[in-house]
Amino acid sequence: MVAYLRELKAATLAALIVVGLCLHAKEARAGASETLVVAGGCFWCVEADFEKVKGVVEAESGFAGGTVENPTYKQVTRGGTGHLEAVRITFDPTLVTRDQLLYLFFRSVDPTDDGGQFCDRGESYETGIFVTDAAENRLARTVKEDAANALGQTIVTPILQLDRFWPADAYHQDYYKSNDIVLTRFGPRTKASAYKLYRDACGRDARVRELWGNEAPFAGQS
Structure with a gap:
Protein backbone atom coordinates (compact mmCIF):
# COMPACT_ATOMS: atom_id res chain seq x y z
CA MET A 1 0.00 0.00 0.00
CA ALA A 32 5.45 35.83 -28.50
CA SER A 33 2.77 37.23 -30.81
CA GLU A 34 3.64 40.31 -32.88
CA THR A 35 1.61 43.01 -34.59
CA LEU A 36 1.64 44.69 -37.98
CA VAL A 37 -0.46 47.74 -38.86
CA VAL A 38 -1.39 48.35 -42.49
CA ALA A 39 -3.88 50.52 -44.37
CA GLY A 40 -5.46 49.08 -47.49
CA GLY A 41 -8.63 51.01 -48.10
CA CYS A 42 -11.81 49.73 -46.47
CA PHE A 43 -10.74 48.14 -43.19
CA TRP A 44 -13.55 45.60 -43.32
CA CYS A 45 -11.90 44.11 -46.42
CA VAL A 46 -8.37 44.09 -45.01
CA GLU A 47 -9.63 42.47 -41.82
CA ALA A 48 -11.55 39.84 -43.78
CA ASP A 49 -8.54 39.04 -45.95
CA PHE A 50 -5.93 38.66 -43.23
CA GLU A 51 -8.07 36.66 -40.83
CA LYS A 52 -7.90 33.92 -43.49
CA VAL A 53 -4.11 33.67 -43.14
CA LYS A 54 -2.75 30.79 -41.09
CA GLY A 55 -0.83 32.21 -38.16
CA VAL A 56 -2.91 35.37 -37.87
CA VAL A 57 -4.47 35.46 -34.43
CA GLU A 58 -6.67 38.50 -34.98
CA ALA A 59 -7.18 41.44 -37.31
CA GLU A 60 -8.69 44.57 -35.75
CA SER A 61 -10.15 47.54 -37.64
CA GLY A 62 -9.13 51.03 -36.60
CA PHE A 63 -7.28 54.20 -37.53
CA ALA A 64 -3.65 55.32 -37.64
CA GLY A 65 -1.44 58.08 -38.94
CA GLY A 66 -3.38 61.16 -37.93
CA THR A 67 -3.32 63.81 -35.24
CA VAL A 68 -6.81 63.51 -33.74
CA GLU A 69 -7.01 61.47 -30.55
CA ASN A 70 -9.67 58.76 -30.27
CA PRO A 71 -11.13 59.56 -33.71
CA THR A 72 -14.57 58.42 -34.79
CA TYR A 73 -15.38 56.74 -38.09
CA LYS A 74 -17.33 59.81 -39.24
CA GLN A 75 -14.44 62.12 -38.42
CA VAL A 76 -11.94 60.03 -40.32
CA THR A 77 -14.02 59.42 -43.42
CA ARG A 78 -15.02 63.09 -43.55
CA GLY A 79 -11.33 63.94 -43.87
CA GLY A 80 -8.98 66.34 -42.19
CA THR A 81 -7.81 64.10 -39.33
CA GLY A 82 -4.82 62.67 -41.20
CA HIS A 83 -5.87 59.17 -40.19
CA LEU A 84 -6.12 56.22 -42.54
CA GLU A 85 -8.51 53.33 -42.11
CA ALA A 86 -6.07 50.74 -40.81
CA VAL A 87 -5.96 47.20 -39.49
CA ARG A 88 -3.81 45.88 -36.67
CA ILE A 89 -2.81 42.30 -37.48
CA THR A 90 -1.76 40.15 -34.53
CA PHE A 91 0.20 37.11 -35.66
CA ASP A 92 2.29 34.19 -34.48
CA PRO A 93 5.73 34.67 -36.08
CA THR A 94 6.45 30.95 -35.83
CA LEU A 95 3.60 30.33 -38.30
CA VAL A 96 3.72 33.40 -40.53
CA THR A 97 6.42 36.04 -40.77
CA ARG A 98 6.20 39.81 -41.06
CA ASP A 99 7.68 39.83 -44.53
CA GLN A 100 5.18 37.17 -45.66
CA LEU A 101 2.32 39.33 -44.39
CA LEU A 102 3.73 42.36 -46.19
CA TYR A 103 4.05 40.29 -49.37
CA LEU A 104 0.36 39.39 -49.08
CA PHE A 105 -0.60 42.95 -48.25
CA PHE A 106 0.87 44.48 -51.40
CA ARG A 107 -0.89 41.86 -53.51
CA SER A 108 -4.24 42.49 -51.82
CA VAL A 109 -4.42 46.20 -52.75
CA ASP A 110 -3.74 48.59 -55.61
CA PRO A 111 -0.46 50.14 -54.44
CA THR A 112 -0.28 52.32 -57.56
CA ASP A 113 -3.31 54.40 -56.50
CA ASP A 114 -2.58 57.47 -54.38
CA GLY A 115 -6.16 58.73 -54.21
CA GLY A 116 -7.85 55.96 -52.25
CA GLN A 117 -8.68 52.36 -53.02
CA PHE A 118 -11.09 51.05 -55.62
CA CYS A 119 -14.47 52.83 -55.25
CA ASP A 120 -13.47 54.47 -51.95
CA ARG A 121 -11.80 57.81 -52.60
CA GLY A 122 -10.12 60.27 -50.29
CA GLU A 123 -7.21 60.38 -47.86
CA SER A 124 -8.70 58.03 -45.28
CA TYR A 125 -8.77 55.20 -47.86
CA GLU A 126 -5.16 55.53 -49.01
CA THR A 127 -2.70 52.69 -48.48
CA GLY A 128 0.13 52.66 -45.99
CA ILE A 129 2.44 50.51 -43.91
CA PHE A 130 3.10 51.57 -40.33
CA VAL A 131 6.40 50.78 -38.64
CA THR A 132 7.76 51.29 -35.16
CA ASP A 133 11.52 50.97 -35.59
CA ALA A 134 14.38 50.99 -38.07
CA ALA A 135 14.34 47.22 -38.58
CA GLU A 136 10.66 47.22 -39.53
CA ASN A 137 11.28 50.19 -41.80
CA ARG A 138 14.08 48.40 -43.66
CA LEU A 139 11.99 45.24 -44.04
CA ALA A 140 8.99 47.18 -45.34
CA ARG A 141 11.17 49.01 -47.87
CA THR A 142 12.68 45.75 -49.08
CA VAL A 143 9.29 44.10 -49.56
CA LYS A 144 7.96 47.26 -51.22
CA GLU A 145 10.86 47.27 -53.67
CA ASP A 146 10.33 43.58 -54.44
CA ALA A 147 6.62 44.23 -55.04
CA ALA A 148 7.43 47.12 -57.39
CA ASN A 149 9.80 44.90 -59.37
CA ALA A 150 7.21 42.12 -59.55
CA LEU A 151 4.49 44.53 -60.66
CA GLY A 152 6.70 46.54 -63.00
CA GLN A 153 5.07 49.77 -61.84
CA THR A 154 5.75 52.52 -59.32
CA ILE A 155 4.30 51.79 -55.90
CA VAL A 156 3.02 54.85 -54.06
CA THR A 157 2.20 53.16 -50.74
CA PRO A 158 4.10 55.11 -48.06
CA ILE A 159 5.94 53.64 -45.09
CA LEU A 160 4.87 55.64 -42.06
CA GLN A 161 5.88 55.86 -38.42
CA LEU A 162 3.25 54.38 -36.13
CA ASP A 163 2.50 56.68 -33.22
CA ARG A 164 -0.68 54.99 -32.09
CA PHE A 165 -3.37 52.67 -33.38
CA TRP A 166 -6.92 53.64 -32.47
CA PRO A 167 -9.42 50.73 -32.61
CA ALA A 168 -12.72 51.48 -34.34
CA ASP A 169 -15.91 50.99 -32.38
CA ALA A 170 -17.49 47.55 -32.02
CA TYR A 171 -19.88 48.16 -34.94
CA HIS A 172 -16.99 47.85 -37.40
CA GLN A 173 -15.20 44.84 -35.90
CA ASP A 174 -15.71 41.52 -37.72
CA TYR A 175 -18.22 43.25 -39.97
CA TYR A 176 -17.62 40.78 -42.80
CA LYS A 177 -18.88 37.81 -40.79
CA SER A 178 -21.51 39.36 -38.53
CA ASN A 179 -25.14 38.27 -38.62
CA ASP A 180 -26.36 41.59 -37.19
CA ILE A 181 -29.01 43.20 -39.39
CA VAL A 182 -28.32 46.57 -41.01
CA LEU A 183 -30.38 48.65 -43.42
CA THR A 184 -28.82 48.93 -46.88
CA ARG A 185 -29.97 50.31 -50.23
CA PHE A 186 -30.93 46.71 -51.01
CA GLY A 187 -33.10 46.56 -47.88
CA PRO A 188 -32.36 44.84 -44.55
CA ARG A 189 -29.31 42.59 -44.74
CA THR A 190 -26.91 40.93 -42.37
CA LYS A 191 -23.60 42.73 -42.13
CA ALA A 192 -21.96 39.73 -43.78
CA SER A 193 -24.33 39.95 -46.76
CA ALA A 194 -24.00 43.74 -46.96
CA TYR A 195 -20.22 43.41 -46.90
CA LYS A 196 -20.24 40.93 -49.79
CA LEU A 197 -22.50 43.20 -51.86
CA TYR A 198 -20.28 46.19 -51.10
CA ARG A 199 -17.04 44.37 -51.95
CA ASP A 200 -18.38 43.10 -55.25
CA ALA A 201 -19.81 46.50 -56.23
CA CYS A 202 -16.60 48.30 -55.28
CA GLY A 203 -14.57 46.20 -57.71
CA ARG A 204 -11.82 45.37 -55.24
CA ASP A 205 -11.18 41.79 -56.32
CA ALA A 206 -11.49 42.60 -60.02
CA ARG A 207 -8.86 45.34 -59.82
CA VAL A 208 -6.49 43.26 -57.69
CA ARG A 209 -6.73 40.38 -60.17
CA GLU A 210 -6.11 42.82 -63.03
CA LEU A 211 -2.93 44.05 -61.33
CA TRP A 212 -1.53 40.89 -59.76
CA GLY A 213 -3.09 38.02 -61.67
CA ASN A 214 -2.40 34.66 -60.02
CA GLU A 215 -0.34 36.35 -57.32
CA ALA A 216 -3.47 37.94 -55.83
CA PRO A 217 -3.96 35.85 -52.66
CA PHE A 218 -7.46 36.89 -51.59
CA ALA A 219 -9.34 37.90 -54.75
CA GLY A 220 -12.47 35.86 -55.10
CA GLN A 221 -12.30 34.51 -51.54
CA SER A 222 -14.62 37.08 -49.95
Whole structure:
Protein backbone atom coordinates (compact mmCIF):
# COMPACT_ATOMS: atom_id res chain seq x y z
CA MET A 1 0.00 0.00 0.00
CA VAL A 2 2.81 2.40 0.89
CA ALA A 3 4.58 1.66 -2.40
CA TYR A 4 1.32 2.15 -4.27
CA LEU A 5 0.72 5.53 -2.60
CA ARG A 6 4.28 6.55 -3.35
CA GLU A 7 3.81 5.66 -7.05
CA LEU A 8 0.45 7.47 -7.14
CA LYS A 9 2.01 10.57 -5.61
CA ALA A 10 4.84 10.51 -8.14
CA ALA A 11 2.41 10.06 -11.04
CA THR A 12 0.26 12.92 -9.79
CA LEU A 13 3.30 15.15 -9.45
CA ALA A 14 4.42 14.27 -12.97
CA ALA A 15 0.97 15.06 -14.34
CA LEU A 16 0.99 18.43 -12.59
CA ILE A 17 4.42 19.18 -14.04
CA VAL A 18 3.19 18.32 -17.56
CA VAL A 19 0.13 20.54 -17.11
CA GLY A 20 2.35 23.31 -15.82
CA LEU A 21 4.67 22.99 -18.81
CA CYS A 22 1.74 23.05 -21.20
CA LEU A 23 0.34 26.18 -19.56
CA HIS A 24 3.75 27.78 -19.63
CA ALA A 25 4.14 26.94 -23.32
CA LYS A 26 0.72 28.38 -24.06
CA GLU A 27 1.59 31.58 -22.22
CA ALA A 28 4.92 31.74 -24.03
CA ARG A 29 3.21 31.37 -27.40
CA ALA A 30 0.71 34.05 -26.51
CA GLY A 31 3.45 36.35 -25.30
CA ALA A 32 5.45 35.83 -28.50
CA SER A 33 2.77 37.23 -30.81
CA GLU A 34 3.64 40.31 -32.88
CA THR A 35 1.61 43.01 -34.59
CA LEU A 36 1.64 44.69 -37.98
CA VAL A 37 -0.46 47.74 -38.86
CA VAL A 38 -1.39 48.35 -42.49
CA ALA A 39 -3.88 50.52 -44.37
CA GLY A 40 -5.46 49.08 -47.49
CA GLY A 41 -8.63 51.01 -48.10
CA CYS A 42 -11.81 49.73 -46.47
CA PHE A 43 -10.74 48.14 -43.19
CA TRP A 44 -13.55 45.60 -43.32
CA CYS A 45 -11.90 44.11 -46.42
CA VAL A 46 -8.37 44.09 -45.01
CA GLU A 47 -9.63 42.47 -41.82
CA ALA A 48 -11.55 39.84 -43.78
CA ASP A 49 -8.54 39.04 -45.95
CA PHE A 50 -5.93 38.66 -43.23
CA GLU A 51 -8.07 36.66 -40.83
CA LYS A 52 -7.90 33.92 -43.49
CA VAL A 53 -4.11 33.67 -43.14
CA LYS A 54 -2.75 30.79 -41.09
CA GLY A 55 -0.83 32.21 -38.16
CA VAL A 56 -2.91 35.37 -37.87
CA VAL A 57 -4.47 35.46 -34.43
CA GLU A 58 -6.67 38.50 -34.98
CA ALA A 59 -7.18 41.44 -37.31
CA GLU A 60 -8.69 44.57 -35.75
CA SER A 61 -10.15 47.54 -37.64
CA GLY A 62 -9.13 51.03 -36.60
CA PHE A 63 -7.28 54.20 -37.53
CA ALA A 64 -3.65 55.32 -37.64
CA GLY A 65 -1.44 58.08 -38.94
CA GLY A 66 -3.38 61.16 -37.93
CA THR A 67 -3.32 63.81 -35.24
CA VAL A 68 -6.81 63.51 -33.74
CA GLU A 69 -7.01 61.47 -30.55
CA ASN A 70 -9.67 58.76 -30.27
CA PRO A 71 -11.13 59.56 -33.71
CA THR A 72 -14.57 58.42 -34.79
CA TYR A 73 -15.38 56.74 -38.09
CA LYS A 74 -17.33 59.81 -39.24
CA GLN A 75 -14.44 62.12 -38.42
CA VAL A 76 -11.94 60.03 -40.32
CA THR A 77 -14.02 59.42 -43.42
CA ARG A 78 -15.02 63.09 -43.55
CA GLY A 79 -11.33 63.94 -43.87
CA GLY A 80 -8.98 66.34 -42.19
CA THR A 81 -7.81 64.10 -39.33
CA GLY A 82 -4.82 62.67 -41.20
CA HIS A 83 -5.87 59.17 -40.19
CA LEU A 84 -6.12 56.22 -42.54
CA GLU A 85 -8.51 53.33 -42.11
CA ALA A 86 -6.07 50.74 -40.81
CA VAL A 87 -5.96 47.20 -39.49
CA ARG A 88 -3.81 45.88 -36.67
CA ILE A 89 -2.81 42.30 -37.48
CA THR A 90 -1.76 40.15 -34.53
CA PHE A 91 0.20 37.11 -35.66
CA ASP A 92 2.29 34.19 -34.48
CA PRO A 93 5.73 34.67 -36.08
CA THR A 94 6.45 30.95 -35.83
CA LEU A 95 3.60 30.33 -38.30
CA VAL A 96 3.72 33.40 -40.53
CA THR A 97 6.42 36.04 -40.77
CA ARG A 98 6.20 39.81 -41.06
CA ASP A 99 7.68 39.83 -44.53
CA GLN A 100 5.18 37.17 -45.66
CA LEU A 101 2.32 39.33 -44.39
CA LEU A 102 3.73 42.36 -46.19
CA TYR A 103 4.05 40.29 -49.37
CA LEU A 104 0.36 39.39 -49.08
CA PHE A 105 -0.60 42.95 -48.25
CA PHE A 106 0.87 44.48 -51.40
CA ARG A 107 -0.89 41.86 -53.51
CA SER A 108 -4.24 42.49 -51.82
CA VAL A 109 -4.42 46.20 -52.75
CA ASP A 110 -3.74 48.59 -55.61
CA PRO A 111 -0.46 50.14 -54.44
CA THR A 112 -0.28 52.32 -57.56
CA ASP A 113 -3.31 54.40 -56.50
CA ASP A 114 -2.58 57.47 -54.38
CA GLY A 115 -6.16 58.73 -54.21
CA GLY A 116 -7.85 55.96 -52.25
CA GLN A 117 -8.68 52.36 -53.02
CA PHE A 118 -11.09 51.05 -55.62
CA CYS A 119 -14.47 52.83 -55.25
CA ASP A 120 -13.47 54.47 -51.95
CA ARG A 121 -11.80 57.81 -52.60
CA GLY A 122 -10.12 60.27 -50.29
CA GLU A 123 -7.21 60.38 -47.86
CA SER A 124 -8.70 58.03 -45.28
CA TYR A 125 -8.77 55.20 -47.86
CA GLU A 126 -5.16 55.53 -49.01
CA THR A 127 -2.70 52.69 -48.48
CA GLY A 128 0.13 52.66 -45.99
CA ILE A 129 2.44 50.51 -43.91
CA PHE A 130 3.10 51.57 -40.33
CA VAL A 131 6.40 50.78 -38.64
CA THR A 132 7.76 51.29 -35.16
CA ASP A 133 11.52 50.97 -35.59
CA ALA A 134 14.38 50.99 -38.07
CA ALA A 135 14.34 47.22 -38.58
CA GLU A 136 10.66 47.22 -39.53
CA ASN A 137 11.28 50.19 -41.80
CA ARG A 138 14.08 48.40 -43.66
CA LEU A 139 11.99 45.24 -44.04
CA ALA A 140 8.99 47.18 -45.34
CA ARG A 141 11.17 49.01 -47.87
CA THR A 142 12.68 45.75 -49.08
CA VAL A 143 9.29 44.10 -49.56
CA LYS A 144 7.96 47.26 -51.22
CA GLU A 145 10.86 47.27 -53.67
CA ASP A 146 10.33 43.58 -54.44
CA ALA A 147 6.62 44.23 -55.04
CA ALA A 148 7.43 47.12 -57.39
CA ASN A 149 9.80 44.90 -59.37
CA ALA A 150 7.21 42.12 -59.55
CA LEU A 151 4.49 44.53 -60.66
CA GLY A 152 6.70 46.54 -63.00
CA GLN A 153 5.07 49.77 -61.84
CA THR A 154 5.75 52.52 -59.32
CA ILE A 155 4.30 51.79 -55.90
CA VAL A 156 3.02 54.85 -54.06
CA THR A 157 2.20 53.16 -50.74
CA PRO A 158 4.10 55.11 -48.06
CA ILE A 159 5.94 53.64 -45.09
CA LEU A 160 4.87 55.64 -42.06
CA GLN A 161 5.88 55.86 -38.42
CA LEU A 162 3.25 54.38 -36.13
CA ASP A 163 2.50 56.68 -33.22
CA ARG A 164 -0.68 54.99 -32.09
CA PHE A 165 -3.37 52.67 -33.38
CA TRP A 166 -6.92 53.64 -32.47
CA PRO A 167 -9.42 50.73 -32.61
CA ALA A 168 -12.72 51.48 -34.34
CA ASP A 169 -15.91 50.99 -32.38
CA ALA A 170 -17.49 47.55 -32.02
CA TYR A 171 -19.88 48.16 -34.94
CA HIS A 172 -16.99 47.85 -37.40
CA GLN A 173 -15.20 44.84 -35.90
CA ASP A 174 -15.71 41.52 -37.72
CA TYR A 175 -18.22 43.25 -39.97
CA TYR A 176 -17.62 40.78 -42.80
CA LYS A 177 -18.88 37.81 -40.79
CA SER A 178 -21.51 39.36 -38.53
CA ASN A 179 -25.14 38.27 -38.62
CA ASP A 180 -26.36 41.59 -37.19
CA ILE A 181 -29.01 43.20 -39.39
CA VAL A 182 -28.32 46.57 -41.01
CA LEU A 183 -30.38 48.65 -43.42
CA THR A 184 -28.82 48.93 -46.88
CA ARG A 185 -29.97 50.31 -50.23
CA PHE A 186 -30.93 46.71 -51.01
CA GLY A 187 -33.10 46.56 -47.88
CA PRO A 188 -32.36 44.84 -44.55
CA ARG A 189 -29.31 42.59 -44.74
CA THR A 190 -26.91 40.93 -42.37
CA LYS A 191 -23.60 42.73 -42.13
CA ALA A 192 -21.96 39.73 -43.78
CA SER A 193 -24.33 39.95 -46.76
CA ALA A 194 -24.00 43.74 -46.96
CA TYR A 195 -20.22 43.41 -46.90
CA LYS A 196 -20.24 40.93 -49.79
CA LEU A 197 -22.50 43.20 -51.86
CA TYR A 198 -20.28 46.19 -51.10
CA ARG A 199 -17.04 44.37 -51.95
CA ASP A 200 -18.38 43.10 -55.25
CA ALA A 201 -19.81 46.50 -56.23
CA CYS A 202 -16.60 48.30 -55.28
CA GLY A 203 -14.57 46.20 -57.71
CA ARG A 204 -11.82 45.37 -55.24
CA ASP A 205 -11.18 41.79 -56.32
CA ALA A 206 -11.49 42.60 -60.02
CA ARG A 207 -8.86 45.34 -59.82
CA VAL A 208 -6.49 43.26 -57.69
CA ARG A 209 -6.73 40.38 -60.17
CA GLU A 210 -6.11 42.82 -63.03
CA LEU A 211 -2.93 44.05 -61.33
CA TRP A 212 -1.53 40.89 -59.76
CA GLY A 213 -3.09 38.02 -61.67
CA ASN A 214 -2.40 34.66 -60.02
CA GLU A 215 -0.34 36.35 -57.32
CA ALA A 216 -3.47 37.94 -55.83
CA PRO A 217 -3.96 35.85 -52.66
CA PHE A 218 -7.46 36.89 -51.59
CA ALA A 219 -9.34 37.90 -54.75
CA GLY A 220 -12.47 35.86 -55.10
CA GLN A 221 -12.30 34.51 -51.54
CA SER A 222 -14.62 37.08 -49.95
